[in-house]
Amino acid sequence: MQNEERLTPAEREVEAALGALRAAGCGIDRDRLMFQAGRASVRRPLHIWQGTSAVLCLALAVSLAVHSRPQPAGRDEYASADGSRTSTAEVVPFETPAVGSGLPIAGGQYLRLRDEVLARGLDALPRPTAASVTAHEPGPQIERLFQQVPRASRRWGLFGLERLVSTGEQS
Amino acid sequence: MNRNIGALFILHSVLVGAAAGQRAVLTTGPSPQEAVSTVRLAVRPADAPKPALKYLLLPDVCDQTPGNAAQLYYTAQQLYADAKKDELDEKIDSWCRMPLNDLPRAEVRRVLSEYTAALRYVRLASRSELCHWDIPVRTEAFNVVLPQLGAFRGLAKIVAVQARLNISEGNYADAMDDLQTGFAMARHIGEAPTLINALVGLAVGGLMLDGAQDLMQAPDAPNLYWALADLPRPFIDMRNALRWEKALVHLAVPQLRNLTRADLTPQQWNAVMKNVQEIVAMGAVSSAETGWQSRLEMAAVSIKLYPKAKRYLMELGQSKEQVERMPVQQVVLMYSLDRYTYWRDEMFKWLSLPYWQAHEPLKQQEMAFAKSQGGALADGFPFTMLLPSLRRAYFRATKCDRHVAALQCIEAVRMHAAAHDGRPPASLGDIHVVPVPNDPVTGKAFGYEVKGNVVTLDAPPPAGDSPRDGAKYVITIIR
Amino acid sequence: MGPIDPSRLSRWFDAYGAALSLYARQWLEAGLADDIVQDVFIRLMSQRAEPRNVKAWLFRSVRNAAISGLRSGKRRQRHEEQAAARRPAWFEARAEDLIDAATAQDAMMSLPSDQREVLVLRIWATMTLRDIAELLDEPVSTVFSRYQAGLEGIRNRLVLSCRTKND
Numbered sequence: 001m002q003n004e005e006r007l008t009p010a011e012r013e014v015e016a017a018l019g020a021l022r023a024a025g026c027g028i029d030r031d032r033l034m035f036q037a038g039r040a041s042v043r044r045p046l047h048i049w050q051g052t053s054a055v056l057c058l059a060l061a062v063s064l065a066v067h068s069r070p071q072p073a074g075r076d077e078y079a080s081a082d083g084s085r086t087s088t089a090e091v092v093p094f095e096t097p098a099v100g101s102g103l104p105i106a107g108g109q110y111l112r113l114r115d116e117v118l119a120r121g122l123d124a125l126p127r128p129t130a131a132s133v134t135a136h137e138p139g140p141q142i143e144r145l146f147q148q149v150p151r152a153s154r155r156w157g158l159f160g161l162e163r164l165v166s167t168g169e170q171s
Numbered sequence: 172m173n174r175n176i177g178a179l180f181i182l183h184s185v186l187v188g189a190a191a192g193q194r195a196v197l198t199t200g201p202s203p204q205e206a207v208s209t210v211r212l213a214v215r216p217a218d219a220p221k222p223a224l225k226y227l228l229l230p231d232v233c234d235q236t237p238g239n240a241a242q243l244y245y246t247a248q249q250l251y252a253d254a255k256k257d258e259l260d261e262k263i264d265s266w267c268r269m270p271l272n273d274l275p276r277a278e279v280r281r282v283l284s285e286y287t288a289a290l291r292y293v294r295l296a297s298r299s300e301l302c303h304w305d306i307p308v309r310t311e312a313f314n315v316v317l318p319q320l321g322a323f324r325g326l327a328k329i330v331a332v333q334a335r336l337n338i339s340e341g342n343y344a345d346a347m348d349d350l351q352t353g354f355a356m357a358r359h360i361g362e363a364p365t366l367i368n369a370l371v372g373l374a375v376g377g378l379m380l381d382g383a384q385d386l387m388q389a390p391d392a393p394n395l396y397w398a399l400a401d402l403p404r405p406f407i408d409m410r411n412a413l414r415w416e417k418a419l420v421h422l423a424v425p426q427l428r429n430l431t432r433a434d435l436t437p438q439q440w441n442a443v444m445k446n447v448q449e450i451v452a453m454g455a456v457s458s459a460e461t462g463w464q465s466r467l468e469m470a471a472v473s474i475k476l477y478p479k480a481k482r483y484l485m486e487l488g489q490s491k492e493q494v495e496r497m498p499v500q501q502v503v504l505m506y507s508l509d510r511y512t513y514w515r516d517e518m519f520k521w522l523s524l525p526y527w528q529a530h531e532p533l534k535q536q537e538m539a540f541a542k543s544q545g546g547a548l549a550d551g552f553p554f555t556m557l558l559p560s561l562r563r564a565y566f567r568a569t570k571c572d573r574h575v576a577a578l579q580c581i582e583a584v585r586m587h588a589a590a591h592d593g594r595p596p597a598s599l600g601d602i603h604v605v606p607v608p609n610d611p612v613t614g615k616a617f618g619y620e621v622k623g624n625v626v627t628l629d630a631p632p633p634a635g636d637s638p639r640d641g642a643k644y645v646i647t648i649i650r
Numbered sequence: 651m652g653p654i655d656p657s658r659l660s661r662w663f664d665a666y667g668a669a670l671s672l673y674a675r676q677w678l679e680a681g682l683a684d685d686i687v688q689d690v691f692i693r694l695m696s697q698r699a700e701p702r703n704v705k706a707w708l709f710r711s712v713r714n715a716a717i718s719g720l721r722s723g724k725r726r727q728r729h730e731e732q733a734a735a736r737r738p739a740w741f742e743a744r745a746e747d748l749i750d751a752a753t754a755q756d757a758m759m760s761l762p763s764d765q766r767e768v769l770v771l772r773i774w775a776t777m778t779l780r781d782i783a784e785l786l787d788e789p790v791s792t793v794f795s796r797y798q799a800g801l802e803g804i805r806n807r808l809v810l811s812c813r814t815k816n817d
Contacts, residue, residue, distance in 0.1 A: 026672075026684050030442055033663070034663075035500075114365075118564060121374060
């Protein structure tokens with residue numbers, strides 16, 4: 001374009017540098033959006049005259065948009081009998097498990113790993129390096145054990161380790 | 172003439188003796204040109220040991236110790252990690268596969284000495300009476316964190332290599348001890364309530380069966396028929412892991428258990444739907460298919476499902492008013508879950524039957540299921556995306572049992588040969604010294620062919636499946 | 651053209667969601683900006699037919715809704731608030747970026763709103779100057795002047811930032 005040709009080299013540099021930045025993802029709940037937008041399109045009353053259907057759709061969409069406004073976690077608004085709205089942060093009517101918030105399985109997530117191991121066998125398992133195995137201390141009892149046992153002693157044979165663990169003395 | 176015959180006999184004996192002196196297997200493993208996996212063994216006739224259960228492939232009760240093996244396995248993992256050198260991985264892999272004769276014993280011994288502590292602790296663990304991994308599948312469901320299963324693979328390999336080293340040096344008692352360690356570890360891993368654990372347990376068991384195979388071929392090696400017969404069948408019960416798989420969806424989203432009675436607000440239904448979507452997103456497999464895309468696909472399909480879901484519930488007996496009072500998400504979830512339950516049970520039910528009975532109907536059912544998943548309105552979507560490949564999982568477990576049965580067959584042949592001047596039987600039906608197991612994949616006898624002193628045991632793949640799922644054992648009876 | 655196929659929504663969201671959100675943040679704080687964008691997508695699906703230029707429709711709708719929201723008294727993202735560590739990021743922070751994301755955001759926030767708007771539409775919404783002019787109902791020359799001035803403003807801000815760090 002003719003206009004772009006009039007940018008100075010310095011301006012082009014800034015333009016390129018800015019252009020390399022990627023806009024951060026928006027905070028929109030994508031699944032909720034898809035569902036409600038889709039519902040808005042599905043529930044359009046098809047049999048209403050064309051002249052009024054657009055108005056009704058807009059009203060429905062706005063209504064859905066208003067009522068689907070995301071609630072802060074743990075807070076639900078309830079309309080009481082007298083029409084007033086109370087909001088409570090205490091009541092959790094039901095709990096859903098914190099899906100997606102657990103620690104990842106070494107090398108991947110359960111479902112994916114399961115299907116890969118079924119298809120490819122043990123080669124699908126992440127191959128631990130010496131560092132990665134030590135990074136995942138397995139359980140509280142083992143953690144306590146290793147707090148007691150100096151790292152160097154783990155190279156010892158059985159009896160050295162046993163003696164250290166039981167008496168605290170090095171063999 | 173007698174002298175010539177005598178000379179020929181001596182020459183023959185010398186040659187046979189030279190072959191016997193080689194503590195080596197003839198080539199094992201598939202020839203590249205063969206689609207079916209072919210295992211070649213050279214064995215000598217051998218009678219059952221006395222006493223009959225002198226050799227066992229699992230630790231005897233008297234050798235077990237009280238306590239929970241899991242803690243000791245974690246210690247063994249830690250010790251393994253301390254000793255592990257990544258650059259040796261490939262070498263250790265090759266030591267698991269190469270002909271025993273070619274094993275560089277000095278180097279193997281030196282490397283294994285670095286793992287002395289790890290080997291000691293895995294042995295201790297394998298002798299424990301119990302193994303409770305305490306994997307919290309009930310609360311964590313699809314988010315469960317599993318123990319470092321990759322490290323178990325490494326531990327199993329060094330156990331297998333140690334067994335091979337002992338076999339190659341004629342230390343059969345130590346080799347049996349190693350195999351007991353490995354088989355017990357396989358069972359312990361496989362008992363945990365996840366399908367991945369079962370598969371890892373099977374793989375470890377497979378490594379140990381290869382070790383048993385090596386031992387069977389060693390000079391003066393004991394006959395392992397009764398040791399193999401003593402192994403539990405199924406070696407790893409896949410049904411245990413699959414029962415948990417069946418329950419995972421309900422464990423992950425407990426609200427799904429009472430959809431009809433649930434009295435949730437639309438926002439709460441949204442939260443349930445979101446949980447389901449997140450689980451499904453976790454299952455996105457291909458690099459082209461991201462979690463986001465699978466969620467979007469799910470949402471779009473849910474929108475299309477609503478009219479069908481309404482009709483379905485009304486056909487089941489709900490009134491129009493009842494259904495239309497329900498939030499859209501509830502209607503869609505009820506319909507999808509109902510369809511998922513139908514397909515799930517239609518496939519899972521076959522696991523109650525032996526594989527050879529279940530294979531064909533399960534295959535047909537999987538084809539019908541796959542057909543139902545095509546197009547935009549996948550039946551039972553999104554829950555059906557969470558189902559594992561049941562037939563594949565069941566086959567893996569049965570394949571391990573087939574390996575045990577095949578080796579048991581071979582030992583039966585060795586026993587027969589020992590009682591018949593080193594001659595193999597003309598057919599498996601001619602073996603009367605011990606019962607001969609059937610192939611658990613087909614439910615029938617193994618295919619059997621003998622030409623001179625070479626026996627071929629044939630384990631065909633399940634009907635209609637890849638030749639690679641079959642196995643062939645070519646056994647040379649060394650007299 | 652008939653009703654809009656819901657599956658197309660995912661493609662539009664992929665293509666324009668982040669840029670629309672960034673655009674709306676020129677007027678509103680992040681949460682409100684995202685609400686506006688969400689409402690606009692829902693309204694899009696309620697249309698009887700697909701707009702001729704969906705992208706232009708989306709950005710125009712977001713602009714109108716955001717300005718309307720601003721006029722109705724909703725809080726605007728103030729520059730002072732951006733100094734707080736917890737402000738929502740406009741850009742992803744990546745090691746390979748030529749400009750530090752936070753510095754770029756600071757620089758953008760320091761621009762007059764009309765220049766900033768053109769920069770966002772040109773660079774992240776990848777609109778042509780002609781499309782931007784049509785959206786803003788301004789001559790192309792005016793749009794270009796704002797664009798040039800915005801780039802110069804960013805450059806000056808970055809130079810100042812470098813000097814401050816080196817002092």
